[in-house]
Amino acid sequence: MSDIIQKTAAELSQALAAKTVSAVEVAQAFIARTEAVEDRVKAFNSRDAEWTLAQAKASDERRAAGDAAGPLDGVPVALKDILAVKDQPLTCSSRMLENFVSPYDAHVTELLKAQGAVLWGRLNMDEFAMGSSTENSAFHTSRNPWNTDCVPGGSSGGSAACVAALEAPLSIGSDTGGSIRQPAAFCGVVGLKPTYGLVSRYGLAAFASSLDQIGPFARTVEDAALLLQAIAGHDRRDSTSYKTKLPDYRAALTEKEGPWTIGVPRECFAEGLDPEIKAAVQDAIAFYEKDGHTVQEVSLPMTEYAIPTYYILATAEASSNLARYDGIRYTHRSKNAADAVDLYFKSRAEGFGPEVKRRIILGTYVLSSGYYDAYYLRAQKIRTLIRQEFMQAFESVDTILTPTTPTPSFQVGAKEDPLAMYLNDIYTINVNLAGLPGISVPCGFTSSKLPIGLQLIGKPFAEDELLAVAHRYEQAHGWKDAVAQL
Amino acid sequence: MEFTADIGLEVHVQLKTKSKMFTRAPYHYGAEPNTLTDPVVLALPGVLPVMNKEAVRKTVLLGLLCKCKIAERCKWDRKNYFYPDSPKNYQLSQYDQPICEGGEVEIEMLGASRNVMGEHRMVQLTRIHLEEDVGKLTHFANDSLVDYNRAGAPLCEIVTEPDMHNADEVFAFLTALRNNIVAAGLSDCDMEKGQMRCDANISVRPKGQETLGTKVELKNMNTISGVRNAVAYEIKRQIHAVTSGEAIHQQTRRWDPVSQVTTKMRDKEESHDYRYFPEPDLMPVSIGAQQLKVLAKELPELPFDRQRRFMETLDLPYTLTSVLCPDKELADFFEEALADTGGKVAPKAVANLIANDLLRELSGGEEEGRLPLSACKLAPAHIADLTVLVEDGVITKQIAQTIFTEMYATGKMPSTLVEEKGLQAHSDDGELESIVREVAADPKHEKAISQFKDGNTKAINSLIGPIMKATQGKADPRKIQDMLAKVLG
Known part of the structure; x- marks a missing residue:
């Protein structure tokens, strides 16, 4: 195995700066690795090696001229197929957008290009980010590099799998109810969902606008910090984007040492939690105590309502956000329509998969006249209570620790009941409802060699401290050095 | 039996802004189809709206102009419905928290003759809110084409109470509203360009009955006179129906300007469920008291207020003020010319020259419609100079006529023309x-x-x-x- 693909983004950055390796060599190594393992991992929807190599060549030329743009210049980054990249496909893993090519760049794409990152392929996902396994992709199911019979998680399954399979050192995903953290946990990589408003959503095809956030995948916390630094910051094109001075996330990893007070919700060791995950998380708690931090129980009783609340608000927003995919302008258009109204019905019936349809129908229902108050309005109130509950807990603790998922990855096809699938997000979903930052870091393996994820939740816009708390755990454990054997 | 008609209007006014309501794409009338678009207008995957502050400012001005209560805080809502003229298949609008609530517009009814001021009264408004316009569909035999140029343009919706009772009042209201809005520079309100659109809700009830009758919504009226004719027709139609024992159904009817009748478009058996909910991509808007104070200073004098001032302090007759005041440009022109005379000339002489001679030239003999002031070469100083020359006895009124025609054609100052042609009055x-x-x-x-x-x-x-x-x-x-x-x- 090439020694380039084993390197972290931070190490690659250093090697590129020292000119011991060129951006073209780096890109070629990851392209070759992808060619070798992709038929088993299936992380990508599409790849354009020529385009990627051209970017790498441009990076080398910049560096030769002394114009290297920053630490990411020459480092490959792969994007979830839900972020707009000019002149590249943007499918959202849907038949609806199978042939759509974006004429514009997302804010995150612009930032990455400006910092010299070498953009690699388009990563598979559950259709329109709705799902927890990539099984809802209209194209194929991505595989977990640790066990290719198992799912990589979702919706950003391709983003997690490609990093775990060393097909890219870094990738970008999006997280609406756990879609970064859950696949990160399943694939044994680091995944960070930033505070709502830290990363501009401009150019991210919307699932649920008030919950969606873009975030990094990496093999180490340091790499996640590096990528977060590149994509965070205010953007006038996203009115929910927050104006704040960005800390130096990488510097914070060593500058912030605690001691911290770490809260563990009483509710998180409830029924349904896999015993091996429970043990791994308890070991992590013991580590922090031994490391000189205080661990304290907190109570988040509203967690019980997080899943129904989420499935009302997210589907309501989705039913409206996905209305633009109508067969009129740039989407799939049915060839069998009899008239204009039929064109809507048939194009949408043919273009959307079953989970997307299920959520559009649910969202349409909860917004309907006569049901709005009972569902949507009530869910908004519970959302406020969930946020208040977190903010109250943060008065006495710095970080909240939970498992990322109740179970490890499961076999492809094992969960046919959508409700069973929804329960996967039980630890992650309330973090989106509260708009808080959350990170999943590898925290061991089950006896069947499937990765386990530890979730840490931070205060709003305290990603620097959150990353430092995660880094502390990571540095004391060897999980990051484990590589999936493909 | 005698009947009372009750008429409420929904008036849409396109605001005059450089860019659209939620994106920087420009908007202006008459561009090639689908050239005023961008990813946001076309609702491509991933785009987000950004509020046009100037449009909100102009809506607040409109609210202040109409003496509405301005909301301290308002929000945006999504109005969900599928239609090919709406790229997102939802329209950004304001559902339960409009920018402006209440308010009134002063109107003038027809007087006994053109020389007599008619009765003035207030028409009550319900609310004014801001939303985005939709595109324009053109239907052909087998196809429909859509132009998204207009999609996303800032659009104010002004809703009145059912406070008008005949077609003349409706005409007076739309005229006054348009004059006010144009005076404040908020829109050009050209109905034929779609800058002002009006739907009317009309019902009739036996005189003396308290409860309103079943309302019918009228659409497709493209001029203010068209609205008047349509409303007059519809009132007659409804009264005729009721007196012949027919029931009025709640429905939407279309005005046919060619045959001058209304025809049924659709019945309103059940109202459309728009599934309004707060737009998560935009933050609520707050309008501070300090901001309102600043904006209040930008308000122009309303045309009717100006007319009263001209009559009372300048001693102008109603006939002249009713020509000058509805058009802010013209009234401004008059006041500037008057100021330029340095108090030497009676206001009436200046007003006469503008209201009669200048407008006659601008209309070029046509009954309706005239060129705008900007189309002529004359400045207020020309008018002032001419009236001063007559007042000082330098030229006669007869010569003044000749000079007027000459200066209108050439743009030369009257004094210059008098010099050049030796037209000074005979003084030897x-x-x-x-x-x-x-x-x-x-x-x-x-x-x-x-x-x-x-x-x-x-x-x-x-x-x-x-x-x-x-x-x-x-x-x-x-x-x-x-x-x-x-x-x-």
Whole structure:
């Protein structure tokens, strides 16, 4: 195995700066690795090696001229197929957008290009980010590099799998109810969902606008910090984007040492939690105590309502956000329509998969006249209570620790009941409802060699401290050095 | 049986802003189809709206103009419905928290004649909110084409109470509303360009009955007169239906401007469920008291207020003010010209020149419609200069007419024209006396002169024309008369 693909983004950055390796060599190594393992991992929807190599060549030329743009210049980054990249496909893993090519760049794409990152392929996902396994992709199911019979998680399954399979050192995903953290946990990589408003959503095809956030995948916390630094910051094109001075996330990893007070919700060791995950998380708690931090129980009783609340608000927003995919302008258009109204019905019936349809129908229902108050309005109130509950807990603790998922990855096809699938997000979903930052870091393996994820939740816009708390755990454990054997 | 009609209007006004309501794409009338678009207008995957602050500012101004209550805080809502003119298949609008609530618009009813001021009253508004416009569909035999140029343009919706009771009131309301909005520079309100659109809700009830009748919504009226005709027709239709024992159904009807009738478009059995919910991509808007104070200072004097001021302080007759005041540009032009005379000239003389002579030139003899002021070469200073020349006796009124035509055509200042052509009034008495004597000596005036000498003072009027001609119009007719009396006396 090439020694380039084993390197972290931070190490690659250093090697590129020292000119011991060129951006073209780096890109070629990851392209070759992808060619070798992709038929088993299936992380990508599409790849354009020529385009990627051209970017790498441009990076080398910049560096030769002394114009290297920053630490990411020459480092490959792969994007979830839900972020707009000019002149590249943007499918959202849907038949609806199978042939759509974006004429514009997302804010995150612009930032990455400006910092010299070498953009690699388009990563598979559950259709329109709705799902927890990539099984809802209209194209194929991505595989977990640790066990290719198992799912990589979702919706950003391709983003997690490609990093775990060393097909890219870094990738970008999006997280609406756990879609970064859950696949990160399943694939044994680091995944960070930033505070709502830290990363501009401009150019991210919307699932649920008030919950969606873009975030990094990496093999180490340091790499996640590096990528977060590149994509965070205010953007006038996203009115929910927050104006704040960005800390130096990488510097914070060593500058912030605690001691911290770490809260563990009483509710998180409830029924349904896999015993091996429970043990791994308890070991992590013991580590922090031994490391000189205080661990304290907190109570988040509203967690019980997080899943129904989420499935009302997210589907309501989705039913409206996905209305633009109508067969009129740039989407799939049915060839069998009899008239204009039929064109809507048939194009949408043919273009959307079953989970997307299920959520559009649910969202349409909860917004309907006569049901709005009972569902949507009530869910908004519970959302406020969930946020208040977190903010109250943060008065006495710095970080909240939970498992990322109740179970490890499961076999492809094992969960046919959508409700069973929804329960996967039980630890992650309330973090989106509260708009808080959350990170999943590898925290061991089950006896069947499937990765386990530890979730840490931070205060709003305290990603620097959150990353430092995660880094502390990571540095004391060897999980990051484990590589999936493909 | 006598009937009362109740009419409420929903008026849409496109605000005059450089860019669209939620994106920087430009908007203006008359561009090639689908050239004023961007990813946001086309609702491509991933785009987000950004509020146009200028449109909100203009809506607040409109609210202040109409004496509405301005909300301290308002929000945006999504109105969900599928239609090909709406790229997102939802429209950003304001559902339960509009920017402006209540308010009123002063209207003037027709007077007994054109020279008499009609009755004034207030029409009550329900609310004014801001939303985005949709695209424009054109239907053909087998296809429909859509132009998204207009999609996303800022659109104010002004909703009135059912506070009007006949077609003339509706006409007066739309006229007053348009004049106010144009005066404040918020929109050009050209109905034919779709900058102002109006739907009317009409019902009738037996006189004396408290509850309103079943309402019918009228659409497709493209001029203010068209609205008046449609409303008048619909009231008659409904009264006829009720008196012949037919029930009025709640429905939407379309005005056909060619055959001048309304026809049914659709029944409103159940109202559309728009599934409104707060737009998560936009933050709520707060409008501070301090901001309102600043904006209040930007409000123009309303046309009716200005008209009262012209009548009371400038002593202008109603007829002149009713020409000048509805058009802010014209009234401004008048006030500037008046100021330029430095108080030398009576306001009425200045007003007359603008309301009669200037407008006659601008309309070019057409009954309706005229060129805008900006299309002519005259500035207020031209009018001022001309009236001062007459007032100072430098030129006669007759010459003033000639100069007006000349300056309208060339844009030259009146003083310059007088200089160039030597049109100064005849002021040399000696020269005038010799001309008078010369004309009086002409034997063909012998009879008139003898009649004059017999005491018929009017008899010498027949000499004034020839004398005037001999002076090339530069003599004052009164002076000629005095000179004749002196010469013949």
